[in-house]
Amino acid sequence: MTTMRFRGLTPMLRTPDLHGSIAFYVDRLGFTLHSHSETDGWASLRRDDIELMLATPNAHTGHAKPAFTGSLYFRLDDGPAIDALWSSVQGKVHTCYPPETFPYGMREFGIYDDNGYLLQFGAPAVPGHP
Template identity: 50%
Template sequence: MPHFNALTPMLWTAQIPETVAFYTEVLGFECGVLEEGWAVLLKDEIEIMLAYPNAHIPFTEPAFTGSFYINTTEVDVLWELYKDKCTICYEIDNFDYGMREFAIYDNNNYILQFGQPIID
């Protein structure tokens, strides 16, 4: 059976320069590639690709129906770094399923969740 090595989200946006700026200046990512219509964002073990929408598919705004969950260490530190710079989806909290997390919206209204296990 083939082994899956990684999952790299490809986010469609009509605003690549603005999205690169949000992820680099606000969230602390690095831009590995920036070309016309395409970019790669990197932070630790996370890689996110940005692309202009496919010309064959209607696109008016992002329509992803889920969220991107980033497991992290020191979620409280990230909360303090991001809470005044981002639009908040929900504030940091402990959840019954054993995670401490919060969620923000990026500049395209994609939901980014950040969480870490609650250790007793």
């Protein structure tokens, strides 16, 4: 039996406006454009250890409005990092919920990207908490 190893997970989000979505992630969240293809309608973005891909509708995925019932959860180092990120995006994004410290020990907030995908950001509220 062959052993297989998963090496990572890169979310690929569909968008009807590739340029607008690139601008959202670069200008509001500090990602960098790693690579992209206008012809094929996709882009790869990075920030620190996170990679995110964007793609326009195509023959394989169809042209229905993007829909996703979950969220993307970005883990940061600590509570102060959450507050700093919130300060940099507040008033520039559509907010789901502002920073809050939850009973399970995480400090989090949620926003929507330009396509309506829920992006949540969280970090341990107390240093050393898992």
